[in-house]
Amino acid sequence: MTDTRTGFFIDGHFVDHASTGATAELISPATEEVVFEVPVAGAPELDAAIDAARRAFDDGPWPRMSVKERGEVLLAACDLIEGELETAAHVQADEMGAPVSLGRMSGRSAVDMVRELCANVAGYSEVESRSGAWDYEIRSEPYGVVAAISPWNGPFAATIMKGAVALLAGCTVVDKPPVESPVSSLLFAEALSAAGLPAGAFNLVAGGGELGERLVSSSGIDLVSFTGGTAVGKQVGRICGEQLKRVVLELGGKSAGVVLPDGDVATAVRAVAAGVFYNSGQVCSSLTRLLVPRDLADAAVAGLAEIAGRLRLGDPHEETTQLGPLATSRHRDRVERYVALGVEEGAQLVCGGNRPADLPRGWFLEPTVFTGVSNSMRLAQEEIFGPVASVITYTDEAEAAAVANDSPYGLNAAVFSADEGRALDFARRLRTGAVTINDFAQNFSAPRWHIKDSGIGVRTGREGYETHRLAKLYNLRPSARAARNAEIVT
Incomplete structure (x- = not known):
């Protein structure tokens, strides 16, 4: 160039x-x-x-x-x-x-x-x-x-x-x-x-x-x-x-994607992956917290891990590349510290978190999935700005709303339900500037207000x-x- x-x-x-x-x-x-x-x-x-x-x-x-x-x-x-x-x-x-x-x-x-x-x-x-x-x-x-x-x-x-x-x-x-x-x-x-x-x-x-x-x-x-x-x-x-x-x-953001009990886990997993792994996670509106009922957690974790495992990392000039490197060496170091912190806090590292062995040069980091995450962990509270997803479980919708709102940020969210009316009712409980129903979206043609941090x-x-x-x-x-x-x- x-x-x-x-x-x-x-x-x-x-x-x-x-x-x-x-x-x-x-x-x-x-x-x-x-x-x-x-x-x-x-x-x-x-x-x-x-x-x-x-x-x-x-x-x-x-x-x-x-x-x-x-x-x-x-x-x-x-x-x-x-x-x-x-x-x-x-x-x-x-x-x-x-x-x-x-x-x-x-x-x-x-x-x-x-x-x-x-x-x-x-x-x-x-x-x-x-x-x-x-x-x-x-x-x-x-x-x-x-x-x-x-x-x-x-x-x-x-x-x-x-x-x-x-x-x-x-x-x-x-x-x-x-x-x-x-x-x-x-x-x-x-x-x-x-x-x-x-x-x-x-x-x-x-x-x-x-x-x-x-x-x-x-x-x-x-x-x-x-x-x-x-x-x-x-x-x-x-x-x-x-x-x-x-x-x-x-x-910044620490947005939640909330799967209601009747929500489609596969749809939610695809939407969250599209947000949290897009641009190697360097997107403020990413859905970095996936909230699911306990009985759907295994399916959600397996789905995210499967997508993370097949994403193609490599030369950003190649058409087949889906994830490039992080923008700076300093920023990759920061994201790696959060991965290590998540393990220290007791979260379970399901996949990723390492520098890919076949890419020895460049500031690459594998897409990463954690489960067993408590919303009180720094992993769930602080913006990582990298390809790191956290799966958090809840018992009922009241707890799901409380966990989603328990964040210093209020930028974005998503709600997944087979009933759009039910999803909209739940979305009204969320303290955030934008909510997408059954997907992840960055709609720049529409107004999006920003609240909290x-x-x-x-x-x-x-x-x-x-x-x-x-x-x-x-x-x-x-x-x-x-x-x-x-x-x-x-």
């Missing part, structure tokens, strides 16, 4: 170096070899990007265009991105180890989401007239300059989705992709530039945590959209709280679009009643 850009995009121009001269070598998670050398932005690059976005919002054409006009630019960019999905998939295989089939699919999902959102808001009314003491209007306007901070586990799709929602709403954007995997995100900047996006409306600078803190703290930023770990998310939230700055946080606000769907808009009150004239009151006073 030597022809891929590795720099920044600031005020409509690509920049191939940092003013400080700082660079970072990106190591392939599959081969442990250097695949990219990328510049690392410093304060001069970030400040230039913020200034460009500020000018573009305050004085530029983008916020003053109609939603239809903005949508046309984004749809043109989607057409261009489609032609680069293959490149993006292979870049992500290099920068964070995702299999090309997964990278291709996630890119396609992001493009589809943007197109659907453009269609959904095409007839959007920006003015609502009302009467009360005054005749007045509520006008919806672009909110301002958005800091979009994307995670290392899905940088390309996250950059597209965050950037497109903010841009469609009329905001301007400073995007900070992760320093671990910044290269694929530049493909979105290229598409926007070629589609005719005005200079400064979208800017992209890659860097580490200090750069992110400077971005979030900047007085030039009006709204922060952060996706990442809970600990860093809380720091972002504190900064935004001190500045009374609007913030959307999409953080999983975050704040919503960034997807029509409601996510509204997050990036300002509802402003325009008082026009006193009503007849207000006029009569005024006469009495005078």
